[in-house]
Amino acid sequence: MGEKIGIYICECGPNIANKVYIDKIIEKISSIEAYKNKELVIKNHKLLCSIDGKKFLEEEIKQNEFTHLVIAACSPKDHESTFINICKKTHLNPYLFRIVNIREQCAWIISDRDEATEKAIQYIRGSINRVSYQSPLEEKKLDSNPDVLVIGGGIAGIETALSLASKKRKVYLIEKTSKLGGKSAKFRKLLPRQNCNTDVIQKKLLDVEENNHIQIFKETELEKAIGFFGNFEVILKNVKDNNLKTELRVGAIIVASGFKQLNTSELPKYEYTQDDDVYTSLEIEEMCSQNGKVLLKSGEEPRSIALIHCVGREEKGYCSQICCNYMLKIAQYLEQQSSDIKIKEFYRDLCLPNKDDQFFLENLQNSAIDFIRIKDIEIKGNKIKYIGTDDTKKEIEVDMLILAPAMEAEDGATELAELLNIQLDETGFFQEAHQKLNPIATSTDGIFIVGAARGPSGISESILQAQAVGGEILTQLIPGEKIVPEVKVSEVLEALCKGCQTCLNVCTYGAIYFDEDRGISVVNEAICRGCGNCMGSCPSGAIRSKHFTNPQLYQEMVEALR
Amino acid sequence: MEREFLPKIVSFLCKWCSYTGADLAGINRLQYPTSILPIKVMCSSRVDPVFVIKAYLRGADGVLIGGCHPGDCHYQDGNYHTRRRVAILKRVFELLGLEEGRIRLSWISASEGPKFARVCNEFTEVIKSLGENTTKTTIFL
Numbered sequence: 073m074g075e076k077i078g079i080y081i082c083e084c085g086p087n088i089a090n091k092v093y094i095d096k097i098i099e100k101i102s103s104i105e106a107y108k109n110k111e112l113v114i115k116n117h118k119l120l121c122s123i124d125g126k127k128f129l130e131e132e133i134k135q136n137e138f139t140h141l142v143i144a145a146c147s148p149k150d151h152e153s154t155f156i157n158i159c160k161k162t163h164l165n166p167y168l169f170r171i172v173n174i175r176e177q178c179a180w181i182i183s184d185r186d187e188a189t190e191k192a193i194q195y196i197r198g199s200i201n202r203v204s205y206q207s208p209l210e211e212k213k214l215d216s217n218p219d220v221l222v223i224g225g226g227i228a229g230i231e232t233a234l235s236l237a238s239k240k241r242k243v244y245l246i247e248k249t250s251k252l253g254g255k256s257a258k259f260r261k262l263l264p265r266q267n268c269n270t271d272v273i274q275k276k277l278l279d280v281e282e283n284n285h286i287q288i289f290k291e292t293e294l295e296k297a298i299g300f301f302g303n304f305e306v307i308l309k310n311v312k313d314n315n316l317k318t319e320l321r322v323g324a325i326i327v328a329s330g331f332k333q334l335n336t337s338e339l340p341k342y343e344y345t346q347d348d349d350v351y352t353s354l355e356i357e358e359m360c361s362q363n364g365k366v367l368l369k370s371g372e373e374p375r376s377i378a379l380i381h382c383v384g385r386e387e388k389g390y391c392s393q394i395c396c397n398y399m400l401k402i403a404q405y406l407e408q409q410s411s412d413i414k415i416k417e418f419y420r421d422l423c424l425p426n427k428d429d430q431f432f433l434e435n436l437q438n439s440a441i442d443f444i445r446i447k448d449i450e451i452k453g454n455k456i457k458y459i460g461t462d463d464t465k466k467e468i469e470v471d472m473l474i475l476a477p478a479m480e481a482e483d484g485a486t487e488l489a490e491l492l493n494i495q496l497d498e499t500g501f502f503q504e505a506h507q508k509l510n511p512i513a514t515s516t517d518g519i520f521i522v523g524a525a526r527g528p529s530g531i532s533e534s535i536l537q538a539q540a541v542g543g544e545i546l547t548q549l550i551p552g553e554k555i556v557p558e559v560k561v562s563e564v565l566e567a568l569c570k571g572c573q574t575c576l577n578v579c580t581y582g583a584i585y586f587d588e589d590r591g592i593s594v595v596n597e598a599i600c601r602g603c604g605n606c607m608g609s610c611p612s613g614a615i616r617s618k619h620f621t622n623p624q625l626y627q628e629m630v631e632a633l634r
Numbered sequence: 635m636e637r638e639f640l641p642k643i644v645s646f647l648c649k650w651c652s653y654t655g656a657d658l659a660g661i662n663r664l665q666y667p668t669s670i671l672p673i674k675v676m677c678s679s680r681v682d683p684v685f686v687i688k689a690y691l692r693g694a695d696g697v698l699i700g701g702c703h704p705g706d707c708h709y710q711d712g713n714y715h716t717r718r719r720v721a722i723l724k725r726v727f728e729l730l731g732l733e734e735g736r737i738r739l740s741w742i743s744a745s746e747g748p749k750f751a752r753v754c755n756e757f758t759e760v761i762k763s764l765g766e767n768t769t770k771t772t773i774f775l
Binding site for chain 2: 147148149173175176177178179180181182183187188190191194195198495503505506515560578580601602603604605607608609610613617620622625626628629630631633
């Protein structure tokens with residue numbers, strides 16, 4: 073059977089009809105000598121995306137039994153999917169259809185109607201050429217496993233597990249230490265209203281432990297993960313007994329591995345020993361939770377305390393976002409503990425971005441706390457040298473120092489990123505698929521990042537992210553529903569591949585592996601996203617990007633070069 | 635009267651940023667010359683340098699490659715690969731005695747309609763000043 077191509081031009085109301093001469097387009101295309109061996113049906117319609125238009129198109133395709141379809145209309149962003157659905161309905165493979173953008177990229181950018189008409193003809197000819205070279209592609213449907221693995225038992229991991237379990241989803245929650253709760257379980261009180269921690273975090277811990285849908289593995293780490301969205305096979309190992317392993321199958325993996333505080337011994341300006349009364353904010357939180365008060369190593373109550381913000385801020389190159397807030401909170405603990413304690417807060421800039429923060433700060437500013445803005449600071453034991461904003465150098469001595477060290481990605485983030493084939497960004501935290509558009513996903517489909525693992529964040533933000541991931545998984549990974557991976561993937565042509573493995577290096581997704589036996593690269597179609605980078609890199613031209621092959625693009629291009 | 639030389643510029647636009655930027659230029663009714671022939675690709679990294687040479691030898695007066703801004707690639711780092719490939723391609727062009735000015739790589743985000751129109755206008759002017767690509771008639775492979 074020869075080719076029979078349907079070409080439909082949408083007038084888009086006046087949008088296209090008033091900008092090009094549609095009759096001239098039809099006349100020109102019908103008379104092209106090069107298409108004499110093809111059967112063409114060319115028609116126009118007022119508005120193809122309307123109910124009438126869709127019905128018209130459906131009947132036309134059925135009646136004419138087209139082998140290919142070209143629709144000259146708006147941007148594919150607007151109605152490509154509309155027409156793909158019509159193709160599916162009429163059993164025309166959607167990959168034998170092509171939409172030509174004669175609105176946004178033609179009618180609307182050229183004021184001269186003749187020129188625009190010429191341009192539209194060129195575009196349509198390019199697409200008629202291209203569509204003949206397109207091949208039908210079939211969607212593959214894969215079974216998926218709806219269960220989820222959550223790595224990290226801090227607040228972000230716990231909340232993720234709870235939100236998934238609330239819809240009866242099976243969750244495996246692994247935690248490398250012997251306790252759930254992470255750092256937030258150590259806090260005495262929570263911002264912004266100083267709620268008692270036991271009411272909030274401890275309750276969540278109980279909920280998680282008691283939930284039948286959540287299986288908890290303490291002192292456990294990820295050893296291996298292979299697979300793709302919907303079908304991951306993972307191996308867990310016990311941190312104390314590496315031979316104690318668990319194999320699981322899950323559909324999605326959530327990284328909630330949290331943060332650690334910067335080790336201040338790495339900073340030359342912060343010189344102190346174990347014997348000095350210098351503490352990190354987390355140590356103070358723990359001390360407060362256990363004793364209910366802050367005490368010196370001697371057991372006495374301190375009479376003067378300096379709180380130092382931004383420790384390592386400059387060295388790390390980013391703001392840890394939550395420290396100003398919790399340093400104010402610690403100041404309030406101290407104030408409530410005794411009115412005899414002189415409190416000085418040394419800060420550079422105050423980062424208080426949440427809506428409740430201002431109120432909290434103003435309350436404290438009315439108290440006896442001394443806020444000192446500095447340019448630089450150095451500590452040696454409990455002695456402080458600092459340069460104020462007026463460039464004067466000063467020295468003071470206090471009984472106790474409390475530091476707010478920068479937040480860093482938790483130990484093992486690099487290894488975890490490697491195991492899961494996801495990236496860390498330049499700060500060392502896990503990198504989002506897209507900072508703005510897809511901030512909880514990663515470059516690998518089905519692997520998500522939440523909480524402080526993806527960057528400094530406080531409890532409420534971590535909970536928000538956890539709930540977002542929960543929603544994402546509950547809507548994307550549905551029990552009994554099949555997963556349709558990308559169809560426009562790359563493939564390696566065995567005859568041309570010489571096994572140089574350049575493609576393995578450029579693939580962000582690890583979708584290509586090397587088949588030692590055959591000496592060629594092979595694409596794992598379930599992982600490939602179809603960007604075509606491998607194709608751009610292949611020195612032997614052995615890779616084909618389906619639906620974006622060289623012959624297809626070439627056929628489109630020659631029209632421009634006629 | 636002789637018609638003014640209108641260059642033929644093959645423009646590979648990545649689906650996520652530059653192609654959408656081109657759509658936005660249209661939505662804002664920004665005007666740019668008909669010299670541009672957009673060809674949509676999934677990622678600028680799909681643009682095989684050999685294919686660019688092919689376009690050139692086939693008679694394209696210019697080749698424009700549009701990708702997402704560094705750090706914004708939909709596929710993480712595809713555009714960094716493109717950047718390196720285009721840099722090398724320009725070197726190859728120079729070595730072959732061709733005009734590397736006929737290749738342009740631009741980062742145009744989905745929200746940069748005006749930038750897309752500006753790049754098209756500018757590049758068309760550049761190609762006009764370089765004149766017609768005569769390679770098609772002087773080099774045979």
